[in-house]
Amino acid sequence: MTRLRSDDGRDRAALAQAVLAPLTRAAMFLVASINPNADCYATVRSFAADLGGLIRAVSARDPEAGLTCTIGFGSEAWDKVFGLPRPAELHPFREIRAETRHALATAGDVLLHVRAARMDMCFELVTHCMERIAEAVSIVDETHGFSYFDARDLIGFVDGTENPRDEVAVEAAIVGDEDPAFIGGSYVIVQKYLHDMSRWNALAIEEQERIIGRKKLSDIELSDEAKPPYAHNVLTSIVEGGCEKKILRLNMSFGQPGSGEFGTYFIGYSRSPRITETMLENMFVGRPKGNYDRLLDFSTAVTGGLFFVPPLTFLDQD
Numbered sequence: 001m002t003r004l005r006s007d008d009g010r011d012r013a014a015l016a017q018a019v020l021a022p023l024t025r026a027a028m029f030l031v032a033s034i035n036p037n038a039d040c041y042a043t044v045r046s047f048a049a050d051l052g053g054l055i056r057a058v059s060a061r062d063p064e065a066g067l068t069c070t071i072g073f074g075s076e077a078w079d080k081v082f083g084l085p086r087p088a089e090l091h092p093f094r095e096i097r098a099e100t101r102h103a104l105a106t107a108g109d110v111l112l113h114v115r116a117a118r119m120d121m122c123f124e125l126v127t128h129c130m131e132r133i134a135e136a137v138s139i140v141d142e143t144h145g146f147s148y149f150d151a152r153d154l155i156g157f158v159d160g161t162e163n164p165r166d167e168v169a170v171e172a173a174i175v176g177d178e179d180p181a182f183i184g185g186s187y188v189i190v191q192k193y194l195h196d197m198s199r200w201n202a203l204a205i206e207e208q209e210r211i212i213g214r215k216k217l218s219d220i221e222l223s224d225e226a227k228p229p230y231a232h233n234v235l236t237s238i239v240e241g242g243c244e245k246k247i248l249r250l251n252m253s254f255g256q257p258g259s260g261e262f263g264t265y266f267i268g269y270s271r272s273p274r275i276t277e278t279m280l281e282n283m284f285v286g287r288p289k290g291n292y293d294r295l296l297d298f299s300t301a302v303t304g305g306l307f308f309v310p311p312l313t314f315l316d317q318d
């Protein structure tokens with residue numbers, strides 16, 4: 001049964017930052033390290049408290065564009081920015097190595113995930129954010145993502161179809177009574193993947209479909225008999241105690257065709273990082289070991305980070 005309210009009656013979704021906002025045509029992902037001194041941590045803390053006002057100001061210029069921004073914090077920075085309490089499951093991104101496959105961890109104390117129907121709205125908001133924090137942080141990665149045709153990723157498949165919706169999304173992505181100080185928070189894992197498009201395109205469409213577990217053009221799921229055990233949607237299906245465990249994915253395409261860069265920015269919000277970590281383990285190591293995700297023969301992770309997106313009420317306590 002899904003429970004949208006905490007034990008004390010609060011609405012979990014209403015406490016959350018805009019984690020549950022829909023997939024948009026444009027997004028920006030900014031990962032930054034905070035320069036290690038007390039003033040810089042204080043600057044970021046006060047920026048986080050004011051972020052809601054910045055979003056409202058930019059959003060008012062075109063409310064239809066659905067501008068949202070979530071801010072997350074990495075494990076190492078948490079104590080320095082906020083002190084106690086600390087989210088129960090916040091820890092550094094756990095690397096995975098298996099044969100040639102590597103889910104690497106990269107630096108990053110703060111994540112900004114900006115979404116809108118128009119890239120100029122994302123651009124404008126991030127410009128204002130940087131005016132506030134540029135002196136206090138060093139940018140580790142900035143990726144500008146776009147939705148490719150009908151929400152496809154650059155390997156040509158529709159991405160996001162099996163995402164949870166409505167109350168199922170709240171249940172999957174928003175922290176509940178298990179961590180009372182952080183009800184309304186969310187854990188988010190990001191990884192930037194680069195695709196070897198010429199090798200991927202050299203595969204027969206039927207083999208690509210077996211790797212993903214869905215039909216490429218129609219997006220229809222393959223039957224259980226047609227799906228190989230290594231299909232992406234087999235390895236990322238997690239069932240615990242008879243219940244399917246979902247995460248909320250808002251992947252975007254990015255790239256620079258002129259210089260041969262083609263990628264997918266993976267971003268997955270979850271109520272517990274353990275669910276996304278189990279999916280990663282299945283993809284990289286295999287379930288069982290060796291039965292890994294063949295998508296990784298054509299995709300290389302170049303970043304990896306885990307962040308906690310605190311509830312709005314927590315950010316407001318400056």
Ligand code: HEM
Pocket residue numbers: 153155157158159160161162163191193212214232233236237247249264266268276277279280295299
């Ligand atoms: C190279 C990066 C990735 C690409 C291109 C990709 C692409 C896709 C596509 C096309 C689908 C099928 C449509 C859908 O249900 O959304 C899918 C499903 C899914 N992916 Fe990924 N994905 C990537 C990485 C990841 C990672 C790193 C995770 C988790 C750690 C993940 C978790 C999932 C889940 C949970 C599903 C839904 C499975 C189901 O219930 O059917 N994906 N992905």
